[in-house]
Amino acid sequence: MNTQPLLDIRNLSVEIPTESSTLKAVRGVDLELKRGETLGIVGESGSGKSMTALAMMSLLPPAARRSAACINFDGADLMQASEHDFAVQVRGQRIGMIFQEPMTSLNPVYTIGRQLKETMTLHRKVSESEAEVRAIHLLEKVGLPDPASRLKQYPHELSGGQRQRVMIAMALMNEPELLIADEPTTALDVTIQAQILRLLRDLQQELGMSMILITHDLGVVSRAADKIAVMYAGDIVETGTTEEVLLNPRHPYTQGLLECVPGYRNGALKRLGSIPGIVPSMTGTVQGCAFASRCPRAVDTCRTQTPPSQEISPQRMYVCHDPQETRDWQPSPAPGLSQDMLVSPSQGQTPILSVNSVSCTFSVRRGMFGKRIPLRAMNDISLQVNKGEVLALVGESGCGKTTLTRTIMGLQQPDTGSVVLNGQRIETLPAMQRARMIQPIFQDPYSSLNPRKTIGEIIGKPLAVHKLGSRQEQLAKTYSMMELVGLPRRVFNSYPNQLSGGQRQRAAIGRALIMRPEVVICDEPTSALDVSVQAQILNLLLDLRDELDLTYLFVTHNLSVVQHMADRVAVMYLGEIVECGDRDDVMLNPRHPYTRALMDSALSIAPGEIVPDLGLSGDFPNPMNRPAGCAFNPRCPIAEQVCRERAPAPEIIGSSLVRCWKAQPSSDRPIA
Amino acid sequence: MASYILRRGLLALLVALVVSFGTFALFYFATDPAQTIAGEDAPPEMVEEIRQEYGFDRPVSVQYVAWLGGVFQGDFGESYFWKQPVGELIREHAGVTIILALSSLMVTILIALPLGIGAALKPNSWVDRFALSTAVSAQAIPNFWLGLMVIILLAVMFPIFPVSGDATWRHYVLPALVLGASSVPAVMRLTRTGLLEVLGADYIRTARAKGFMGYQLIFRQALRNALLPVVSVLAVQLGHKLGGSVVTESVFSMNGLGRLAVESIFNSDIPTVQSLILIFVLTFVLLTLAADLINAWLDPRIRMG
Structure with a gap:
């Protein structure tokens, strides 16, 4: 051998x-x-x-x-x-x-x-x-x-x-x-x-x-x-078997990374840990530990002396001055949010936003001169979002999430159905009033900010467009918004390319919130960001909701983010809401087979555990080629004759709304 | 694919018709053809008689349709100035222009592509700098001056090639060189930037990770992608050469379509000018169509929509 x-x-x-x-x-x-x-x-x-x-x-x-x-x-x-x-x-x-x-x-x-x-x-x-x-x-x-x-x-x-x-x-x-x-x-x-x-x-x-x-x-x-090497600033800071590193991390960076992952501590609605700052670019001679500037436990030695490599076994080492706390680190729950935040917003309230049986079909040309083919982007979608609530909208690319959010913002006219915001139909609202009620935050902070405008101009722009207040007042508001989203005053005159990804997303949030909207549509706001930065942004969004009494519609495909942020979850598949209900109901006790597959696919940190077999066959279907009957039937592991013939109507099971012929009552499935 | 070609072909025809009708009408509003035929000093009765005889008193649109009907049957009308059928005139002159255009296109390709590829392979190397300075000077030098210079150098000082005319293949060398050089900068630059962009693409990194290197990487992986925009530009350049090599033809006294067009315009020979414009426009749109088809053949994404 x-x-x-x-x-x-x-x-x-x-x-x-x-x-x-x-x-x-x-x-x-x-x-x-x-x-x-x-x-x-x-x-x-x-x-x-x-x-x-x-x-x-x-x-x-x-x-x-x-x-x-x-x-x-x-x-x-x-x-x-x-x-x-x-x-x-x-x-x-x-x-x-x-x-x-x-x-x-x-x-x-x-x-x-x-x-x-x-x-x-x-x-x-x-x-x-x-x-x-x-x-x-x-x-x-x-x-x-x-x-x-x-x-x-x-x-x-x-x-x-x-x-x-x-x-x-x-x-x-x-x-x-x-x-x-x-x-x-x-x-x-x-x-x-x-x-x-x-x-x-x-x-x-x-x-x-x-x-x-x-x-x-x-x-x-x-x-x-089998084993893991954790890299930071061009160097390996910790190695070991997967189990050792993830369950018993020794380096503060590894510990920090793990604390940033939503769901690692098994608790929702807690503040995530986060690592301030970004990976520094290493130029010139490096003094001390490269991580010292971001390390919560750094002492003077860390900044002056190169950290030694601590070898536990031939396969297990970490590079750190190793203060006592580092050894004693426990994945303990971080300080939670205030108690009333853990309570779901009161039920039975009039919803601030309601989407009523919205459908929308595009016609798409196949090929340059091909036939026009109908693409049903939304099919009979109904949603209610209550004031102060976070509703997560989950689904894979091509499922119609974007069309739905555009419709909600009044940028897309549905074929049938209506969007009602605060009791008024969205299309009857003047642009100005609409902008003060609903604002978007987009996925990519690199392309959603105008590269030729300064951060101050970008954040203050909505005020200028709507001519709100004097120049002085606008400036004051911009500065206070920057403070609120955690941007230092000195970046007021910086351009987006001078900022890190996280700072840019903060600027995008500031721009969305300066009109003090009531509803914010967050379209994958953290998927372009590193996990440590993602944690900062999610924390910020939860804090702001508290402070400004916001309502979020949170579009994402990241289930640990859903777990962390949402009060309720709506799962979308091929232009339909297939399941919608309270977070714990949907996530722990999914009734629709697609939701179940989605929940299984979430790769939580579980060393040694296998990658789950979802039982899903094939790819996400082409929306131009909708299957007959239930849209999910070709991939569904439990589909039967009826599923292939007739489309199921939404049905209330427990506290959830489910669109499935074979939706299971809650007791059939062990709680994951 | 067949319907794609058909639709694009019809579109091309429509463009050609619109342009040719525009010029037809302009001519009739700007000049008096009867006066032109009769001569400056002709008595008014004679002008009127000619107007009747040639049918210039009819509305412009009627005249245009009549002329176009003839064109479709191969009859381009009778030249007022040369006193012979326009179709015959064009046939006599077309050969020179076609040979000149195609050979100058070859010159362009043979100079621009290797230079562009070489420059892209080693950016900021001496090849790149040489290619760049060639492009800048070729762009800055006026065509007629370059023509005169090569005549002085290669026909007068070192009499390798004839000074002017279009009798033998040797007559075509210098004009093809001059006309070809005019397109080199655009094509060279496009090849260079296109190839550089492609070489930075993810699929080239994939190809390198598969073990491709050097010339294999360029010719078997990158070039086809990089040539897509070059094909379109080459088609436009060929169109220019077929339609507008007026300067080169004049400098080298070649009896091509460019010179025919200029002389017809000077002599207000409306039937010849109209026919030439129709042919130039048709050539241009058909070449663009051909470029699109070549691109569709090169790139499956266009082919399959």
């Missing part, structure tokens, strides 16, 4: 020269990986995870400089390999790689078949037909139905999940010994995420490959990795 590790990296550094100084993207990383083992590399964006992987493959950007004592791969030092050696012997041959963006990672002008086959013919003397056989075999293995005909398809004909399956098959064409997966599930919908992760895990075990899984999602690594 060969006990030598497959991969042994010693003192890997990557430096990127910039105009004024040198950025140290990776600072002396040591990694070891045995055959058949899966290593998870975890960290926030900017921590150097991807750079480490790219350095192994010698795929760094041209300006970057790489140095290492050695990168031993199966006994040979890759530091000695030339670019030509890498291309011919390593990349795609012995080390396969999967990237984050399945939508753009396949060449759009060539067929799937060509792209799969060339990976093999490039490296081996095999005939076209041999390569084809292998390609079909692998497509079958990654779970693409009808693989032979897939070969003739182009990437744009496949969905994101299908493309990621193709990427995986492509990486496996030459039976690599090591598979590097860089955020392989981040860009995918939750149900697809679980499927892909499960697939990777199964393939890794079946083929006896080693795998490096790079991710910011602690839930993902907890299910798929």
